[in-house]
Amino acid sequence: QVDARLSFQTDEQGKVNLVPHLIRKYPNLNEEYNGYKFTDEDKENLRTTGNLGKVVDLVDKSTGEVIPSYVSIDRYTHEMYHFPASTLEINDTIGKTKLSNQEIEFLKTGMAIPNKEIIGKNGKTYHATLQVSAERRGVEFVPKQRTQKTTQKNENKQEQKAGDGEKTEKRSTWITKDGGIKRLKQWNKIPLTEQQQND
Template sequence: LDARLSFISNGGQVMLGIHGIRKEPELDRPYFGHIFTEEDKKNLRESGNMGRVADLNLRGNTTEPCLISIDKNTNELVAVRQEHVYIPNEIKGVTLTPDEIQKLKNGEQIFVEGMKSNQGKEFNANLQYSAERRGIEFIFPKDQAFNQQTLGGVPLSPMQLKALNEGHTILVEDMKRKNGELFSSFVTMDKVTGGLQYTRHNPETGEIYIPKEICSVQLTPEDKEALRKGQPIYLENMINRKGEEFSSFVKLDLTSGRPQYSRTPDGFNERQAPTIPAEVYGHLLSAQERANLQDGKAILVTGMKGPNGKPFDSYLKVNANTGQLQYFQENPDVRRNTSQRASQTDNIQQQEQKKGAKQAV
């Protein structure tokens, strides 16, 4: 007999539980009084979780709301009382909303973007509570098909979904970040990893995105046309990220689509002198680190502390146009390799799955 073993507490004594491996889950029989619907069966077979609350008669006299999952190793049905379901407020660096927490407690799936793996890599996944694991499960798309109906709160049309899944680029405007900030971007799905890439330029046509406004200043049709041609425009009373007003000539980089700023209309080709601080987020830069940044090289800085006091690591490099420091998750001096990204994504998924299994035990 092939089986999975576990320890079971019975009246203060520890006993050995033997869970025999079944060819398939028994979904045609009532489970503690619950009769599975066709949708229940479909969800259990596809994701391993039923996806909703069921009232089970576990003690013989009353029913209790429970979540049901399948042990993927044995095909055994496993239940957990809903009152015992714990959902943390934060998962992989992303704070969940009360609505998302309640959906997870009800057994539903939610899609979460911008999570950080243990290696500091950003990833997206569907989350669902697993009764078998007694914890949150990360569900990654098997065929890398994109089936989300919205992006950043913006509904996607059937044509946009079709274009994304066929490897084309779409333009999505007025998406909302986690902090409520609106942004617009060209969006392309990576064929290897299935992740979404957000850019200011269309990688298929080379077209750059002409924004509706720059630093809170609305652009006129004439402004947009000049920017599209690569010409500078002068904008007054712009608001920077610190909330300060400033005026400047503005020009869009025709390759990346990023805005560039200059005090004079012909000063865009002049590189700003790098501003290298002595300290970044609690980390004192060494003379060698400062020299590398001054030379335009990227450096890896570890052990910095964010506003919440949590340590983080990041690559730093001086922006050649503004002279300011920029932060990157990956080394910007190394060309990205899609096969390497695919391997890293597989490793991340395997580690998340192993970690979830350890937590369940």
């Protein structure tokens, strides 16, 4: 049984492929990443928010070109992601909330806007931290961080059966009863071809 995140990626021929991203150990932040050495503050930012929080110069391994980029970690698979700052596009409206030019320029630096009041399309108001994510290639709502103690407490609650305290195994919705991977017939309500299902 292997846990993974699935994504659709388009190759050079324009063919769409279903790509698995296996969960891996947390990346070694003491090693250089495309020519950039993480500071202690960088490591803390990546561990707590998933985002580096600034634009840094990365070296393209194939061309040697130095490219100002955003860097993030997939919070689920722990893969490292980066993308050029020059390709970032930020919508000036989130839900029904319009961002000011100053806020947009601030987000482009990679830093976060905490506790931003957002009015959703349904009219409800909530507060969120906004920041550029290299993994999502745009602005995201940074999830609220939980302490390790709180996380462990919640996991223990999920493992306990109500009433008798017995532990039960959490089963993934992607896995069949016999341990196989369920066949994916559609993605976001888009039917998959037989070949894509096989992939």
